[in-house]
Amino acid sequence: ELKDDTIIIVLGASGDLAKKKHIVIAELTELPIPACDVVIAPPSQTFPALFGLFKMGYLPKDVHIIGYARTKMDEVEYHKRLTSNLKNPDNDPEVSAKIEEFKKLSTYIAGSYEDTGAFKELNKHLEEVENKYTAKSRNRLFYLALPPSVFIPVAKHLRVNCYASGVNRIIIEKPFGKDSASSRELLGSLKEHWTEDETFRIDHYLGKEMVKNMLVLRFANVAFSSGWDKNSISNVQITFKEPFGTEGRGGYFDEFGIIRDVLQNHLLQVLSILTMERPVSFSAEDIRDEKVKVLRAIPPIEHGDTLLGQYVAANGKPGYLDDETVPYNSVCPTFAATTLWINNPRWEGVPFILKAGKALNEAKVEIRIQYKDVTQGIFKDISRNELVIRIQPTESIYLKLNTKTPGLSTRAVPIEMDLTYKRRFSDSKIPEAYESLILDALKGDHSNFVRDDELDVAWKIFTPILHWIEGKNGPAPKPLQYPYGSRGPKELDPFIHKYGYRRSDNL
Ligand code: BG6
Numbered sequence: 001e002l003k004d005d006t007i008i009i010v011l012g013a014s015g016d017l018a019k020k021k022h023i024v025i026a027e028l029t030e031l032p033i034p035a036c037d038v039v040i041a042p043p044s045q046t047f048p049a050l051f052g053l054f055k056m057g058y059l060p061k062d063v064h065i066i067g068y069a070r071t072k073m074d075e076v077e078y079h080k081r082l083t084s085n086l087k088n089p090d091n092d093p094e095v096s097a098k099i100e101e102f103k104k105l106s107t108y109i110a111g112s113y114e115d116t117g118a119f120k121e122l123n124k125h126l127e128e129v130e131n132k133y134t135a136k137s138r139n140r141l142f143y144l145a146l147p148p149s150v151f152i153p154v155a156k157h158l159r160v161n162c163y164a165s166g167v168n169r170i171i172i173e174k175p176f177g178k179d180s181a182s183s184r185e186l187l188g189s190l191k192e193h194w195t196e197d198e199t200f201r202i203d204h205y206l207g208k209e210m211v212k213n214m215l216v217l218r219f220a221n222v223a224f225s226s227g228w229d230k231n232s233i234s235n236v237q238i239t240f241k242e243p244f245g246t247e248g249r250g251g252y253f254d255e256f257g258i259i260r261d262v263l264q265n266h267l268l269q270v271l272s273i274l275t276m277e278r279p280v281s282f283s284a285e286d287i288r289d290e291k292v293k294v295l296r297a298i299p300p301i302e303h304g305d306t307l308l309g310q311y312v313a314a315n316g317k318p319g320y321l322d323d324e325t326v327p328y329n330s331v332c333p334t335f336a337a338t339t340l341w342i343n344n345p346r347w348e349g350v351p352f353i354l355k356a357g358k359a360l361n362e363a364k365v366e367i368r369i370q371y372k373d374v375t376q377g378i379f380k381d382i383s384r385n386e387l388v389i390r391i392q393p394t395e396s397i398y399l400k401l402n403t404k405t406p407g408l409s410t411r412a413v414p415i416e417m418d419l420t421y422k423r424r425f426s427d428s429k430i431p432e433a434y435e436s437l438i439l440d441a442l443k444g445d446h447s448n449f450v451r452d453d454e455l456d457v458a459w460k461i462f463t464p465i466l467h468w469i470e471g472k473n474g475p476a477p478k479p480l481q482y483p484y485g486s487r488g489p490k491e492l493d494p495f496i497h498k499y500g501y502r503r504s505d506n507l
Pocket of ligand 1: 204242261262365
C-alpha cells in the first residue's frame with residue numbers, strides 16, 4: 001500500500017539532467033569523476049520519473065522530495081536544474097502548472113557524503129519537513145543516485161542518522177560490484193545497515209512494459225505456455241542495440257564493458273522471466289524464487305560460446321579507441337554475443353543467445369523466439385515460426401506464421417500477426433520504467449527488484465568469462481572490429497547460425 005506521509009530523498013540529486021549525465025553528476029557531487037557511465041544514467045531518470053508520477057497523481061498525498069548533494073546552491077538554482085529536463089514541449093499550461101507545484105514540494109540541502117554532522121543536518125531538515133506536512137508517521141524513501149564509491153558510507157550514515165520511526169526504504173542502482181567477490185562484499189556491507197526488505201535494487205529493465213507483460217503472455221495463454229520448451233523452440237535471441245558509441249564517456253565504460261553494462265543485468269533479467277517456471281503466486285518472493293531457480297540451472301559461460309567486438313571509426317564517427325578517455329590499447333568489448341544453456345528438463349539443449357552492442361546500426365531491444373521446423377513431408381521451404389517481443393522502441397509482439405496465399409494458389413507464405421501497442425492500445429500511456437519502479441518501491445512491492453541471491457547467481461554465470469576477457473588467467477582476448485553504425489562484427493551471422501538460428505527472408 002502507498003503511505004500518504006512519505007518523503008523521498010534523492011541523494012546525488014542534480015536535477016540538471018543534461019545529456020552528458022556523468023559530467024553533471026561529477027560536478028554536482030564534487031566527487032572524483034565517477035567510475036562509469038552506468039551509475040550515471042539513473043539520476044537523469046529520477047526527477048522526470050518522479051514528476052511523471054506526480055503529474056498522474058500517483059505520488060503519496062503529502063509527498064515531499066528532498067535533494068541532497070555536495071554542491072552548494074540556492075533554491076532558485078536547484079529548481080532551475082530540477083526542471084531543466086521535465087518535458088513540456090507544447091508549453092501546455094496544465095503541465096506548466098504541475099511543474100510549479102512540483103517545485104514547491106522539492107527542496108534541496110547541500111552536504112558531504114562522509115560527515116556525520118552533515119547527515120544530522122539532513123535529518124533535521126527532514127524532520128522539519130515532516131513536522132510541517134507529514135507528521136502522522138515518518139516514512140522515508142532514500143534514492144541513492146550516487147557512484148558506488150560512496151554507496152556504503154552514505155547508506156551507513158542514512159541508517160545511523162536519518163532513520164525515521166516509520167517505514168524506511170533505500171533504492172540503489174548498478175553497478176553492484178564487478179564480479180562475484182566484489183558484489184558479495186558490497187552486498188555484505190550494505191546488509192550491515194539495511195535489511196533485504198528495506199533494500200530495492202533497481203534493474204530498470206524490470207520496469208519496462210514489455211518485460212512486465214511477459215508473465216501474462218506466458219502464463220495466461222495456453223497457446224504459448226504449452227509449446228514453451230525444447231520440444232517446440234529451436235533457439236532464442238535477446239538483443240540490445242544502441243546506435244551511439246561511448247562518445248566521451250569511454251573512460252568510465254572502459255572499466256566495465258558491455259557485458260557488465262547490459263548483459264549480466266538487463267538481458268539476464270529478461271532471460272530469467274522468459275524461462276522460469278510458473279511461480280506459485282504473483283508474490284515478490286514466489287516470482288523471485290523461480291527466477292533464482294532457473295538462473296541456478298545456467299552454468300558459467302564458455303569462451304567458445306562468446307563473441308566480442310569493439311567498434312572502429314566509420315561513417316564519419318570515431319572509433320572506441322579514438323576516445324581520448326580510453327586507453328589507446330584497450331581491449332574492452334563494446335559488443336558481445338554470448339550463448340547460455342539452461343540445464344533443466346524444459347530447456348536442455350536450447351541455445352539462448354544474449355547480444356548487446358554500442359555504435360550499431362539501430363536502436364532496438366527485442367526477444368526473438370524461433371520455433372523448430374515443421375516435420376518434413378508435405379511442405380518445402382517453409383519458414384519457421386517466430387515470436388518476437390519488441391521491448392523498445394515501438395512496443396509490439398508479432399508472431400510469424402505460414403499461411404496459404406489467398407486465391408487459387410496453394411503456395412504458403414510467411415506473414416505476421418502483429419500486435420503493435422500504439423495501434424491496439426492507442427489510448428494508453430505506457431509508463432517509463434523508472435516511474436513504474438519508483439511507484440513499486442513506494443508501495444513496498446519487491447517483485448520487480450533484484451534480490452540478493454538473484455544477483456549472486458547472475459554474477460556466477462558471468463564472472464569466469466569476465467575474468468578471461470580481462471586477462472586475469474592469461475592473455476586477454478582481442479575483440480573483433482566492427483564499423484560504427486554496422487550490425488556488429490561480420491562474424492556475428494555465422495556465430496548465430498552455429499546455434500541453429502535460420503534467417504527468414506521477410507523479417
Ligand atoms: C544502462 C546502461 O543500464 O542502460 C547504458 O548503463 C544503456 O549503457 C542503458 O545505454 C539502456 O537503457 P534503455 O532504457 O535506454 O534501454
